[in-house]
Amino acid sequence: xxxxxxxxxxKLLDELEKGPWPSFVTEIKKTSGVSPMCDDLLGQLExxxxxKKGHWKxxxxxxxxxxxxxxxxRYSDVPEQFPKVAHFHTMRVNQPSGWFYTSDALRTLCxxxxxxxxGLTNMHGSTGDIVFLGTKTDELEPIFAExxxxxxxxxxxxxxxxxxxxxxxxxxxxxxxxxxLKICYDLTQAYQDELxxxxxxxxxxxxxxxxxxxxxxxxxxxxxxxxxxxxxxIQQDDAAVAEYAANGLNIQKDVCDQCPTRCMSWxxxxxxxxxxxxxxxxxxxxxxxxxxxxxxxxGAAILIGSKAPIVHGALLSSVLxxxxxxxxxxxxxxxxxxxxxxxxxxxGKNRERVGELIQRxxxxxxxxAIGLDPAPEMVNxxxxxxxxFLQKEEAK
Amino acid sequence: MTPTPRPKRITxxxxxxxxxxLPPVVKRNYGQWKYHEFLSPGVLCHxxxxxxxxxxxxxASPRLLSVLTIRLFADLADKYCGGYLRFTSRNNVEFLLxxxxxxxxxKADLAKAGYPAGGTGHTISNIVHTQGWVHCxxxxxxxxxxxxxxxxxxxxxxNQDKLPGKLRIAVACCLNMCGAVHCSxxxxxGVHRKPPKINHxxxxxxxxxxxxxxxxxxxxxxxxxxDGKQSVEVIEEQCMYCGNCYTVCPAMPLNDPENxxxxxxxxxxxxxxxSEPKFTKLAIPFLPNNPPRWPEVVDAVKNIVEVYAAHAKPxxxxxxxxxxxxxxxxxxxxGIPFTRYHIDDFRHxxxxxxxxxxxxx
Numbered sequence: 115x116x117x118x119x120x121x122x123x124x125k126l127l128d129e130l131e132k133g134p135w136p137s138f139v140t141e142i143k144k145t146s147g148v149s150p151m152c153d154d155l156l157g158q159l160e161x162x163x164x165x166k167k168g169h170w171k172x173x174x175x176x177x178x179x180x181x182x183x184x185x186x187x188r189y190s191d192v193p194e195q196f197p198k199v200a201h202f203h204t205m206r207v208n209q210p211s212g213w214f215y216t217s218d219a220l221r222t223l224c225x226x227x228x229x230x231x232x233g234l235t236n237m238h239g240s241t242g243d244i245v246f247l248g249t250k251t252d253e254l255e256p257i258f259a260e261x262x263x264x265x266x267x268x269x270x271x272x273x274x275x276x277x278x279x280x281x282x283x284x285x286x287x288x289x290x291x292x293x294x295l296k297i298c299y300d301l302t303q304a305y306q307d308e309l310x311x312x313x314x315x316x317x318x319x320x321x322x323x324x325x326x327x328x329x330x331x332x333x334x335x336x337x338x339x340x341x342x343x344x345x346x347x348i349q350q351d352d353a354a355v356a357e358y359a360a361n362g363l364n365i366q367k368d369v370c371d372q373c374p375t376r377c378m379s380w381x382x383x384x385x386x387x388x389x390x391x392x393x394x395x396x397x398x399x400x401x402x403x404x405x406x407x408x409x410x411x412x413g414a415a416i417l418i419g420s421k422a423p424i425v426h427g428a429l430l431s432s433v434l435x436x437x438x439x440x441x442x443x444x445x446x447x448x449x450x451x452x453x454x455x456x457x458x459x460x461x462g463k464n465r466e467r468v469g470e471l472i473q474r475x476x477x478x479x480x481x482x483a484i485g486l487d488p489a490p491e492m493v494n495x496x497x498x499x500x501x502x503f504l505q506k507e508e509a510k
Numbered sequence: 511m512t513p514t515p516r517p518k519r520i521t522x523x524x525x526x527x528x529x530x531x532l533p534p535v536v537k538r539n540y541g542q543w544k545y546h547e548f549l550s551p552g553v554l555c556h557x558x559x560x561x562x563x564x565x566x567x568x569x570a571s572p573r574l575l576s577v578l579t580i581r582l583f584a585d586l587a588d589k590y591c592g593g594y595l596r597f598t599s600r601n602n603v604e605f606l607l608x609x610x611x612x613x614x615x616x617k618a619d620l621a622k623a624g625y626p627a628g629g630t631g632h633t634i635s636n637i638v639h640t641q642g643w644v645h646c647x648x649x650x651x652x653x654x655x656x657x658x659x660x661x662x663x664x665x666x667x668x669n670q671d672k673l674p675g676k677l678r679i680a681v682a683c684c685l686n687m688c689g690a691v692h693c694s695x696x697x698x699x700g701v702h703r704k705p706p707k708i709n710h711x712x713x714x715x716x717x718x719x720x721x722x723x724x725x726x727x728x729x730x731x732x733x734x735x736x737d738g739k740q741s742v743e744v745i746e747e748q749c750m751y752c753g754n755c756y757t758v759c760p761a762m763p764l765n766d767p768e769n770x771x772x773x774x775x776x777x778x779x780x781x782x783x784x785s786e787p788k789f790t791k792l793a794i795p796f797l798p799n800n801p802p803r804w805p806e807v808v809d810a811v812k813n814i815v816e817v818y819a820a821h822a823k824p825x826x827x828x829x830x831x832x833x834x835x836x837x838x839x840x841x842x843x844x845g846i847p848f849t850r851y852h853i854d855d856f857r858h859x860x861x862x863x864x865x866x867x868x869x870x871x
Contacts, residue, residue: 126801129802129803130658130659130802130803132662133662133665134626134662134665135570135657135658135661135662135665135668136572136624136625137572137624137658138573138574138644138654138655138658140624141572141574141575141576141579142574142576144578144579145576145578148577148578155644159643159652162643162652163643163652163655163801163802165767166767166770166799166801167643167767167770168642168643168646168647168649168765169643170643170645170646170647171647171760172647172648172756172760172763173647179519180519180521188645202645204645208524208525209525210525210526210527210530210531211525211528212528212596213596213597213598213599214528214531214532214594214596215531215594215595215596216530216531216587216593216594217583217584217585217587217588217593217594217595218584219530219531220580220581220584220595221581221584223580224577224580224581224584227577228577233576233577233578234574234575234577235576235577235580236573236575236601237571237580237597237601238573239688240638240640240688240689242599247574247644247645248645259517259519262521262523265523266525266526267521267522267523267524267525279599281599282596282598284540284541284543285528285532285536285540286536286543286556286564286566286606287543287546287556288544288545288546288556295528299525299527299528302524302525303524306522306523306524307522309524310521326782326783327782328781328782328787329599330599331599331690331693332780333693333780333782333787334690334692334693334778334780334787335690335693335780341782368824368825372784373784374784374785394782395782395783395785396781396782396783397783397784397825401825403545403546403547404544404545407544422682422685422687422692423685423692423752424685424686424687424753424754425725425727425752425754426727426857427727427856427857428687428692430693430788430789463724464724465725465758
């Protein structure tokens, strides 16, 4: 951005246009012709770089008619200096499953956003939405009308169901143990009300990963983590194993010795797998995709409760249902969610994620509440603590 | 007078079906993929049971994209792959090709436009990150600038497959962790280091006091009357600067240019391959915020990557490597000092103490 006397007004940010990695500063600069908001965004950002301090005010409730989520209000705290970003709201647009697009669909989105907003996006936000970055309150309704006319809708925010997301799944991955794209789409469609009108104590995230490699970080970032898994034996092609060995793969060292349960052995000719001891970690399959494949009896494990630190510390998801066959997955998930949400709505404190609720009341009580039987797959080990709260009917 | 009929409002339609956007080769082989190969950094080849092949070219993205860049990607997709493309969970763009002869021309066009191919196999793929000063009210640092600075320095690990295993980096500009950095190989986390500065004049108007008090994970906030105004006070020794109170109450800002900065965490993963998913652990409690290039952070991350690259065995993720060699050796090899801040003192802290005589010297 050229200032007076041809001197750049963004001395610090200009530094970030150098180097091999694509530059977000260049992205903002080149969008200047699309919307003058970009100039003031750069100006305010330069000020932040000078002062080492953000210049956005805290929230503000804005949205589209009838929705309680999908728009994040954002106002500058230096609006006199940068009037064009005085309002700079974000819209979250629900992405297609697996982030697949055609060039035409992208051009449609660009056309809407160029007309009504800053022309800047995030492809994509952390939860998975297309993020339209920066518009004014008056533009929200026109954008929404054009988006829905083009077949798009807003995603979740606040205490809504957050936009579900899915890995690439069966569209391009031989590891997919269920149709992540379809489950993600079907759940998103089934819960449009929960996605748009906040019904919960706090956010609820769903992520669909096709296998235990978990490319969408479901076990770390979703309240409900649906992780593809198989129940029967790894499919094995001995000729292809031999081919990997002939091509120089050290099967003993790089496959057998890396197996967490040491359930594989290799005598130089034949790979033996003790499938009863396999924990479906994916390592051997990742190393030899041509020779090994997940089994044929496929479905998903359902895990619950992961989240980032706020409020009471980070959690990873833990096992709720060890295996659901693919054919029963959608129905099982919907029934489970109904029961989970009912209990969470009743007992969850304000801003308490479901994982934190489980920590507070205990997994056993949670299982009682949602009507699931305890199973040894749910714990690393049985309790080592002898202080046991008995059920009333237990002792006479 | 009859009111002008308004166009029917369309709501709750959800996203368009993904099926509309799948390339024909994918539709023909949906769920029928047999295996895949890495052809070169940034290029994948998936082979279907039918024998058909799908080539993927993955390219770098700053995540913050102009509509002009998205149109450029759309044009390249039209030119090389029938208009079909996708984005990854780490914000890379992927072009889905049927014709292998288009791979190199597409890579050349992408490189020329400034979006080089890479990020597949044992590389550092794109850094997942948060909004930072570009769009967030609670950030202790910028995210995009940190990512740009680190990826410039680590670029040879993006476009060359030369690490022992995958290395996933994430940036979050405060403890809210929209970037969910708590399970990455290396996490760069913006931190506040001072209790909130309470705006006693505005608090009663802007905030619900019981909600505010309940928001504090350590119970450090209690009601107080300040200069005759209903407000709150913070027991400063109990504050660990998480920013929860600010999230529910704008009158509790934590931003402080003098004291905000960066912490570095290591050894997390989400994949189940070999070892279970794990959290990142503290490596460096504090580094200064030093825009525009954050040299201290870039050097620290580069050092950790290089030590890992030099010492880990094939396939080992950073956390798996450290578990094998032990944390004392990690601190010794990286030259990072171990301090009192590395010892947890929140919930379940005791579970992180070394409860055995398994010691390495």
